[in-house]
Amino acid sequence: MNLDSSAEEGRYKSLFEQATDAIMITDFTGNFLDVNSSLCKLFGYTKEQLLKMSVHELIDSSDLDARPIPFDRLMNGEQQFSERRMITKDGRIIHVEANVKKLNNEEILAIARDVSNLYHSRNQLRLSEAHLNTILDNTNIAFILLDKNLKVITYNKEAKKFGQQEYHLEENKEINLFEVITPAGREYWEKMLPQAFNGEPFEYEIDYVQPDGRVHWYYVRVCRIDNNQGEIYGIMIAIQNITEQKEMNMQQEQITDDLSHRNHDLEQFAYIVSHNLRAPVANIIGATNLLQVGENTEEDTSDLLLGLSEAAAKLDTVIQDLNTILQLNKELKSEFEFVDFRVLLDDITESIHSLVMENNASISGNFEMAKELRSIKSYIYSIFYNLISNSIKYSKPDLAPVIQIQSYQKNGQVILEFRDNGLGIDLNRHGNEVFGLYKRFHIEKDGKGVGLFMVKTQVERLGGKVSVESIPNQGSVFRIEIPQGN
Amino acid sequence: MKEIKVKEPLNPVNPLFIVMDDDVAYNHISRITIRKIFREADVQTFEKPAAGLEFIRNLNEAEYTNRDIVLLLDINMPLLNGFAVLDALKESFNPIIRKIKIYLVSSSIDPRDSLRSLAYEITSGYISKPLTLEILKDLFQLQDNNAQSAGD
Numbered sequence: 344m345n346l347d348s349s350a351e352e353g354r355y356k357s358l359f360e361q362a363t364d365a366i367m368i369t370d371f372t373g374n375f376l377d378v379n380s381s382l383c384k385l386f387g388y389t390k391e392q393l394l395k396m397s398v399h400e401l402i403d404s405s406d407l408d409a410r411p412i413p414f415d416r417l418m419n420g421e422q423q424f425s426e427r428r429m430i431t432k433d434g435r436i437i438h439v440e441a442n443v444k445k446l447n448n449e450e451i452l453a454i455a456r457d458v459s460n461l462y463h464s465r466n467q468l469r470l471s472e473a474h475l476n477t478i479l480d481n482t483n484i485a486f487i488l489l490d491k492n493l494k495v496i497t498y499n500k501e502a503k504k505f506g507q508q509e510y511h512l513e514e515n516k517e518i519n520l521f522e523v524i525t526p527a528g529r530e531y532w533e534k535m536l537p538q539a540f541n542g543e544p545f546e547y548e549i550d551y552v553q554p555d556g557r558v559h560w561y562y563v564r565v566c567r568i569d570n571n572q573g574e575i576y577g578i579m580i581a582i583q584n585i586t587e588q589k590e591m592n593m594q595q596e597q598i599t600d601d602l603s604h605r606n607h608d609l610e611q612f613a614y615i616v617s618h619n620l621r622a623p624v625a626n627i628i629g630a631t632n633l634l635q636v637g638e639n640t641e642e643d644t645s646d647l648l649l650g651l652s653e654a655a656a657k658l659d660t661v662i663q664d665l666n667t668i669l670q671l672n673k674e675l676k677s678e679f680e681f682v683d684f685r686v687l688l689d690d691i692t693e694s695i696h697s698l699v700m701e702n703n704a705s706i707s708g709n710f711e712m713a714k715e716l717r718s719i720k721s722y723i724y725s726i727f728y729n730l731i732s733n734s735i736k737y738s739k740p741d742l743a744p745v746i747q748i749q750s751y752q753k754n755g756q757v758i759l760e761f762r763d764n765g766l767g768i769d770l771n772r773h774g775n776e777v778f779g780l781y782k783r784f785h786i787e788k789d790g791k792g793v794g795l796f797m798v799k800t801q802v803e804r805l806g807g808k809v810s811v812e813s814i815p816n817q818g819s820v821f822r823i824e825i826p827q828g829n
Numbered sequence: 830m831k832e833i834k835v836k837e838p839l840n841p842v843n844p845l846f847i848v849m850d851d852d853v854a855y856n857h858i859s860r861i862t863i864r865k866i867f868r869e870a871d872v873q874t875f876e877k878p879a880a881g882l883e884f885i886r887n888l889n890e891a892e893y894t895n896r897d898i899v900l901l902l903d904i905n906m907p908l909l910n911g912f913a914v915l916d917a918l919k920e921s922f923n924p925i926i927r928k929i930k931i932y933l934v935s936s937s938i939d940p941r942d943s944l945r946s947l948a949y950e951i952t953s954g955y956i957s958k959p960l961t962l963e964i965l966k967d968l969f970q971l972q973d974n975n976a977q978s979a980g981d
Contacts (some may be wrong), residue, residue, distance in 0.1 A: 618935075618936055618937040622852060622855075622936040622958070623937045625957075626852070626854045627859060629855070629859075629960065629961070630858055633862060650854030650855075650858060699859065
């Protein structure tokens, strides 16, 4: 028996000595009773030094304060497994994982392992994770990670918002992408996924119409995610809200469009005016040339002189018209005020009293739905005046002109409709010239072709639009939309 | 300013001039200008293009075998502008129309007008108002300043 126990003791001694883990035996106050060489190596002390020390001297004080060694529990036979901050002889901090249990009522056995590297790695990882989470939760881009089968693995705060907003998704539900998107979207994804899995990301824009009619725009980028071994892990979707940029773009396009139109109008205007100035000038040149060459008959001479004076008068008129039109392009200095349509109409009807009588015209207005407009009075007056006098002038020869004016509101704008039973205009032939300067469609009647041009210019100056519907020989309806002035 | 496509001069003997322009003063001036060179030329002026078209359609080819016919056509007439008249002429069946030398006339400086006119094959050119003696002489390649009498 003695032989066996000494052989066993020998084995244990070898184990104790050769173990790579640090092993120590202390009493119930912490004094070292025995240490192995690994422990000595770990802490940088010799065995002799350690045997004079207590384990408390190796543990970082803050750690010890927070968690004193539970000798009483150890005495009860409990096994302790804990991680401790400990200090080596040269003052280095190491992290040690220790497995502690009492051997007997006098001795405690502790087996310890240096986990400093692991501790640091774990810390680094936690820090990285923290950083990543901070980034992911503070970005305004929604990130969604899907596995190879398009099942959602994880997503950030923004993605949760996106899912709730546009797809009414509840949190914590298992979601597969194809269950959520539209069939058209699915078709597109099925087409593009092979490309993504091949390592080539794809991107697209998508819009969602909200219940209130507004549109949200998003820019979506889809790419493959690989794991550390370079195998396909899944798919990452990055979604960015680009509504604001889209809206600005569309506004920009609208402005460019408007500018382009106005430019075109301006060019037209320039050509028309120059033509109307050149025509009389050409006549003046022609007539004076012939008068200078002389040898004209008396009849011819008087014709030429008449032509000269008419041309000069025409020139003067065009220049005056130009002046009037250019006034419109100046800053709107006039004050905005409330213009009552009924009062305005009565004013105008009275001022063209004789014209009304001569033509047996009847003018009526229904302003129940929109009584007034906050705008520039002189413009509104001019618009009414031009349209009414036009309708009387271009009435059918055998039919008394009947003019009906109706007002109503729509979308914050006031709409005015002027309806007459006159000659009408062939819009198929003259459609885009109706409001053009000096364009005339019924030369039997006197007129310069300026009235409708003025109406259009003034309406547009107020930020509105004018349009016309007409059937030759049946009459016309002029429709004016003007926003309420501020 | 003018752009003339056809280079051969017109026959100064007894030509017929048709002037279509809604501007009465211009028609007077054209007539007087033409008569200064061709004292007894036949000058027909029309303020209403419809009447002018009618006149042309009714021309008797036999009467004009040795005479040139010149049409001075204003581009900017209300209702029926010069290009519309050209279209109407193209569709007419009177063979004499092919004989007419058509010049489009305008007081406009819009270059698009002169370009557009050159695109019509039946036109011989484009003249910018006013119609001057120089332009007329040029059309008929008259070297001297003496006016030609019709029938000389």
